[in-house]
Amino acid sequence: MDPRISKQRTALVLDQPFFGALALRLKVVEDPSCDTFWVDGVSLGYNPAYAATLNDLELRGALAQKVLQVANGHCWRMGSRDQKQWDDASAEAVNPIVKDAGMLLPAGAVLTPRFKGKSAEEIYAHLAREARQKEKGGKDGNGGAKPGNTGRPQPANGANTSSAAPPPHAVPSGGEVRQYRGEDVAVKEAEWKVAVLQAAKAAQMRGSLPGGLQAMATQAVEPVVDxxxxxxxxxxxxxxxxxxxxxxxxxxxxxxxxxxxxxxxxxxxxxxxxxxxxxxxxxxxxxxxxxxxxxxxxxxxxxxxxxxxxxxxxxxxxxxxxxxxxxxxxxxxxxxxxxxxxxxxxxxxxxxxxxxxxxxxxxxxxxxxxxxxxxxxxxxxxxxxxxxxxxxxxxxxx
The missing domain is CATH 3.40.50 (Rossmann fold)
Structure with a gap:
């Protein structure tokens, strides 16, 4: 494991115990074949070249982001959805929570105001519809976006990118959220729900569980009714x-x-x-x-x-x-x-x-x-x- 990732995971345990306790459940894997990071409910993969472009606070925020994607069950619920759109929807769902917890996200991470508080499924539906509209002619005659489009994702850290190109390492989402492929999906999902509750209670006892995380933890463990x-x-x-x-x-x-x-x-x-x-x-x-x-x-x-x-x-x-x-x-x-x-x-x-x-x-x-x-x-x-x-x-x- 990259010593910087080990260090930031320890920092999460000390400073953000909710994230830290859950981060320790994921096996960290070096994977130069991926673009940024990925998570599948068991492992957290990272591209060492990409990780090297992040400062310590961005790296910590990226780890927290991947932890929340598993905690929210995104590795169990992708189904037959488009991988790229599901990745984007998952990132949009968890990024506001990471930021509200006081952490810094990597440059290029998205934080669209109209998606705040929505589930990954809701956001995915919006993104899928907008993609279809774009394919059917959602651009103007010059190939640009139609005027007045308010659905454009905003940089998560509030940077103004209207006149400057994004940094070379900037990415439009939070890496990959891979579907868990094991046969014990229900068991893994149940284990994570228990872990989320335990992490929330432990952080609350230390007085370090923001309201947004408390609500997320409650929603994450709600039983899903068919x-x-x-x-x-x-x-x-x-x-x-x-x-x-x-x-x-x-x-x-x-x-x-x-x-x-x-x-x-x-x-x-x-x-x-x-x-x-x-x-x-x-x-x-x-x-x-x-x-x-x-x-x-x-x-x-x-x-x-x-x-x-x-x-x-x-x-x-x-x-x-x-x-x-x-x-x-x-x-x-x-x-x-x-x-x-x-x-x-x-x-x-x-x-x-x-x-x-x-x-x-x-x-x-x-x-x-x-x-x-x-x-x-x-x-x-x-x-x-x-x-x-x-x-x-x-x-x-x-």
């Missing part, structure tokens, strides 16, 4: 079941026992509403569409009704039971008002078995609750989402 399981459970609960003698249970007839069988009447209409205001991104829409199909196959409602809505209903698709389901892309792009789908159902005298609404929860809700069950699938973390006046809410993590 929204898909809740969606399917919600739909299944809406399917009426009862015992009936109309069709006796044949399993016991040979014994002379005339017992009722479980009768499962057909589910009525299943309604899904997709928020198409532009705040629910394509990846989430795609996964939600897949779950709509899965619920339709398992519950087999009388009719599957899929509405798209921004401030008004922009598209309605209706499929009878047994009819092939091919969902059209979400259609819309305006603001967000939740009233219209409920009003439309009332006017057309449709009494669904249940309604599921995919949205970021930032809009105007109906004044009155409907008589049927409603599940709000929130793309905004529940700790920040607006509270719906009725129904059940589940956080969608894609």
């Amino acid at each position: 929204w898909r399981a809740i969606l399917h459970r919600f739909a299944q609960q809406s399917a009426p079941t009862d015992y009936s003698f109309a069709m006796p249970n044949r399993r016991y007839l040979h014994m002379g026992l005339y017992l009722p069988s479980l009768n499962e009447p057909a589910v009525g209409d299943a309604v899904f509403v997709r928020d198409t205001s532009g705040t629910v991104f394509d990846e989430t829409q795609s996964q939600f569409a897949a779950e709509i199909m899965a619920v339709n196959d398992s519950v087999r409602p009388r009719r599957l009704i899929v509405m798209d809505c921004d401030t008004r209903v922009t598209q309605v698709q209706m499929f009878e039971r047994g009819e092939p389901v091919e969902l059209l892309p979400a259609k819309g792009g305006g603001g967000t008002v939740f009233v219209e789908p409920f009003r439309r159902l009332l006017e057309e005298e449709i009494q669904p078995a249940f309604l599921v609404y995919l949205t970021d929860m930032d809009g105007r809700f109906p004044d009155e609750a409907p008589s049927y069950p409603v599940l709000w699938a929130s793309t905004t973390p529940l700790r920040r989402a607006r509270k719906a006046p009725f129904g059940e809410t589940v956080e969608v993590i894609c």
Whole structure:
């Protein structure tokens, strides 16, 4: 191990015990093949040539950054996302916490104000959408960015780079966050959650745990609920079941026992509403569409009704039971008002078995609750989402 890295890791133990305790859990590996740093939940790799360009405080900040990326679970949650965009999203999520803890980040690290407080998943969705917009012509005729673009990442250390080229070692993000490839992912994730809690408590006892780190530690160890399981459970609960003698249970007839069988009447209409205001991104829409199909196959409602809505209903698709389901892309792009789908159902005298609404929860809700069950699938973390006046809410993590 580079003696400078060893020294700065020791400095973290002494001066920033939360970071230091977690840094000791990572095996430091010299890796000249990488550009800057990488972390995978077990090891922390570094390029010695790059590390040599950093002063001691920048090196300490870089170590803290990688520690937080693991502590926040970014090594477990990348999935099939684009590696570069996930790296950038991860760095944007943890950089404000490192800076607020009083540490210096390497030159070129990004700190975009509008991303502060957001999760890596939320930031990734924004970055992915902006990349697609850029590919579709998000530049002006001269090849430059459109005027008024406020989404440009800002240097983390506040340097003005408008007229000066960045230093040769400047990088646009926090290195790589590699997906953990071991078979014991759940075990490793659980071990890190315990370690984060222990590090937070130890630092708090020493009086050296800033409020931002306390909140991060609490969020990092929150159990992740599978929204898909809740969606399917919600739909299944809406399917009426009862015992009936109309069709006796044949399993016991040979014994002379005339017992009722479980009768499962057909589910009525299943309604899904997709928020198409532009705040629910394509990846989430795609996964939600897949779950709509899965619920339709398992519950087999009388009719599957899929509405798209921004401030008004922009598209309605209706499929009878047994009819092939091919969902059209979400259609819309305006603001967000939740009233219209409920009003439309009332006017057309449709009494669904249940309604599921995919949205970021930032809009105007109906004044009155409907008589049927409603599940709000929130793309905004529940700790920040607006509270719906009725129904059940589940956080969608894609």
